[in-house]
Amino acid sequence: MDELFVKAYVDESEKEHIARPNLTALQDGWLRLKKNKAAVVCLFTLIAIGLLAILAPEFSRYSYKETNYDIIYQIPSMKHLFGTDQFGRDLWVRTWMGTRISLLIAFVAALLDLTLGVTYGAVSALAGGKVDAVMQRIIEILVGIPHLIIVILLMMVMPAGIWTIVVALSITGWVNMARLVRGSILKLKNQEFVLAARVLGTSTTGIIWKHLIPNTVGVIVINAMFTIPSAIFTEAFLSFIGIGMQEPKASLGVLINNGYQVLRNFPHVLIFPAIVIVLIMVCFSILGDGLRDALDPRMRK
Numbered sequence: 330m331d332e333l334f335v336k337a338y339v340d341e342s343e344k345e346h347i348a349r350p351n352l353t354a355l356q357d358g359w360l361r362l363k364k365n366k367a368a369v370v371c372l373f374t375l376i377a378i379g380l381l382a383i384l385a386p387e388f389s390r391y392s393y394k395e396t397n398y399d400i401i402y403q404i405p406s407m408k409h410l411f412g413t414d415q416f417g418r419d420l421w422v423r424t425w426m427g428t429r430i431s432l433l434i435a436f437v438a439a440l441l442d443l444t445l446g447v448t449y450g451a452v453s454a455l456a457g458g459k460v461d462a463v464m465q466r467i468i469e470i471l472v473g474i475p476h477l478i479i480v481i482l483l484m485m486v487m488p489a490g491i492w493t494i495v496v497a498l499s500i501t502g503w504v505n506m507a508r509l510v511r512g513s514i515l516k517l518k519n520q521e522f523v524l525a526a527r528v529l530g531t532s533t534t535g536i537i538w539k540h541l542i543p544n545t546v547g548v549i550v551i552n553a554m555f556t557i558p559s560a561i562f563t564e565a566f567l568s569f570i571g572i573g574m575q576e577p578k579a580s581l582g583v584l585i586n587n588g589y590q591v592l593r594n595f596p597h598v599l600i601f602p603a604i605v606i607v608l609i610m611v612c613f614s615i616l617g618d619g620l621r622d623a624l625d626p627r628m629r630k
Contacts, residue, residue, distance in 0.1 A: 358547075361623040368619025371612035378609060382429040391419035393426040394577040402595045412597045414587060418577075424602050427579035431606075434491055434580075435560035438498040439553050445499070446506025447549060451537045453507070454514035465511075468504055476501050480563065484572045494573060498560050506552050513545040547624035554617035558610045565606060581606045 362368055386393060391409075397417035405412045411420035453464040480497040487493045517523060518541070526536050542549075561581070567573030568582025569589075576583065581602050588599025 358620070358623040362619055365619040365622065368616050368623075371615045371619070374608060374612050375616065378428060378605065378612075379432065382425050382432055385425035386422050386429065389419065389422045391422050393422045393579050394418065402591070402598070405597055411601045412595075414598055415591070420584075420598065420601060423579045423584060424605060427581045427584045427602060428605055428609075430491065430574065430579060431561050431564055431581045432609075434494050434498070434564050435557045437495050438502060438560045439556045441495070441499040442503040442506050442556055443549065443553055444503075446503035447510050447542065449503065450507035450510030451514055451541060454511040455518055455533060455537060455541070457518075468507060471501050471504050474501070477563075480567065481572065484567060489573065489575045491574070494564055494567065497567075498563060502556065502560070506549070506556070509548050509552055510545055513548050514541050517541055517544055547621075550624060551617055551621045554613055554620055558613040561606065561609060 362372075395418060397413075400409070400413050400417045401415055403409055403413040403417075409419050409421060411424055414420055414423070449464065453461045456464075479500055483497040483500065484493060487496075523536060523540055526540055531539070564573060564580060565582035565585060568580050569586045571586070574580040574583050584602035585599060585606070588596075588602065592599050
């Protein structure tokens with residue numbers, strides 16, 4: 330009988346050999362994202378814009394609200410890189426201060442949407458039954474009311490400011506996130522690893538945050554990447570029509586509104602903030618597409 334079996338000898342170098350590197354989902358996603366050149370360029374462009382928004386106003390000798398009526402509507406020069414506006418204010422500083430404010434509003438609104446939407450969607454999907462039915466009817470009511478109307482009405486009854494815009498954007502902004510997270514968790518809630526966690530006595534909260542949310546991180550990150558440019562556009566629109574940020578404060582919407590009024594005679598007042606907002610919108614969209622492909626396991630080769 331022993332002759333029927335031959336002992337196999339394995340080379341030491343082949344032991345514990347793994348065909349591909351043992352990487353986490355985020356590490357694997359980053360490696361695949363780096364292969365998308367357009368997404369990488371957009372990522373570094375956004376980082377550069379963020380750094381300029383933080384540092385440029387701090388290291389400039391001009392203030393974003395400092396007026397000088399002797400130099401109104403100056404064209405771009407070495408002294409004023411983006412020129413000056415109708416009050417002689419330096420547009421380089423105002424553009425990056427406006428970018429800072431717009432990005433702050435967008436990121437805070439996206440963070441609130443992320444927190445509310447993920448929590449609401451996860452609880453709704455995991456609870457199921459009547460709880461899920463009631464929570465989804467609430468979402469349907471919110472979806473039935475036009476988002477822009479809610480924002481405009483709230484902006485009209487509250488004092489204009491950063492936090493008023495954040496609250497206005499957050500009222501219904503989390504609904505789409507909640508729906509996406511709920512749909513993803515409904516696919517996962519009856520899988521073996523969730524049932525095993527229940528058997529081991531893991532609480533509902535623990536199941537949500539330790540098992541379900543990490544497995545939906547791709548959907549969450551991608552939706553957040555598209556939420557930020559949407560919030561920037563909404564803030565710019567509100568400021569453009571006069572119910573958002575007000576002078577002398579700067580946001581991209583305020584700057585574009587000022588430039589639009591004098592576009593024919595002084596186009597530089599509009600061109601530079603318009604370029605910044607277009608770069609932000611395009612870069613976030615391309616980066617979001619890149620993250621979608623990088624974090625989707627079905628796209629793995």
